[in-house]
Amino acid sequence: MTFWQRISTVDRRILYVLLCLAVALPLILKPKTQVRVSEPVRSAFETVDKLPEDAVVMISIDYDPSSAPEVQPMLIGLLRHAFKKNLHVIVTGQLALGLPLAEIALNQVGPEMGKTYGKDYVNIGYRPGGSAMMIGIGREIRDYFRTDYKGVPLDSFAFMRSVHNYRDIGLLVSLAHGAVAEQWIQFVGGRFNQTIIVGCTGVNAPSLYQYLHSGQIKGIIGGLQGASEYEALIGKPGSATLGMPAQSAAHGLIILLLIIGNLGYIISRRKKKQ
């Protein structure tokens, strides 16, 4: 077996160790990286930034712990930005398992920014129904959410008394790891002309660009890179910025090994032909 054949058929456990090191070492050594802000993330940031004080932002938690390392920093960044701008935040979700992540983030960012539950933000929790619920809120939010997640009536919160449907919501943010963001775009953006931005995993981001170009969404925060760009824009680096060197190293390693693997493949194929 030649060197190149050996390279092409290297034991997968060696690959696993290499990837593990590529991810772990940057997380331990914490090298500094420059973040370049892309247009979709800047557009998302500006959409939030242009909202008038006291406007209402509805954030839908459409991801669960499997995608939390990528999407949770977006939620934290968006909450920091919204609270800094004195916006009111309503948190809901299409995935029941995602709502506790919102509660963790709200309990972290709310007190940090001097915001109070009920006065500045509420968590209205999860209701089944998916697209039916999305459309239903267009008529009256209380048809689906009479109370918050603790069973406290919505009307007992001052800012919620004036929130009835999408006309009273300045911006809808879907933080999603699947097709839920597209449902928000199709059922709420299309039908109620709601301004929407989407934060999603890196894998999902490419499928949303057509909505950005058509103006159906105002911005995309895609993957850990998008989250780190948002952190850079609000001037508060967090876990996404910390994770970028690890992602850089992993991407670099994959590209390097793809080149080596293909070189081995080409050389082996030529030798076979000869």
Place this chain on the structure above:
Amino acid sequence: MKRSVPLTIVFVTAVLLIVAFFIPHKPFGDLQSRFLNWYTIVSGFTFLLGLDSLTRHHLVRVFRRVEGWGYSLVLVLALFATMALGFYSWFKFQSPFALRAPFMWLYTYMIIPLQSTMFASLAFFVFSAAYRAFRIRNFAATLLLVAACLVMIGNVPLGSAFWHDIGSLVHAIIPGVSVDKLTALEGFASIKDWLMSIPTAAAGRGIGIGLALGGIAMSLRIILGIERTYMS
């Protein structure tokens, strides 16, 4: 009767909903809202149906000692332990999501690490599979590989650093070329942006239109009673 009644219900409901979409006023608007409420209630009950089906399936496996019954036992125990902690947290703390509630402890220290680990382990399999199978066998595969590499490098700070190094190298060879101007071009990131914005979005639109047309065709088949597999 067994066939014609469900087919009639489907036809009438679908036509009413389509009319309600275009005329969202009384009586159609109210009717649509009522249907949406029904849909929500029915979808809530599907959770119970799922719970029943899952529990039955795994309890049968446990009692019959089918191969791998231990996993089924763990699943059933975990399911009921989660439910018990959820109900306890609800009664004691008004919500399972209260930060000091036992359910949140389970969520923070079991569900988050387990789900994250499952998802993270995918990276290793994808990495290994890409190394072994991602070969430039033909033009299409080569195009895909080059695009994937450009998106991967353009999407991380490594791409910017690498582009800066390329700029320095070009400057060393041709001193007239400014490093700063070349670096500002952000070559890899710009290529990635173009790939995502133009070819990927174009393909996405094509797929989206195809899916929508397929959805309309299938819906029409169901409404007109041509597609009846949902009744079997």
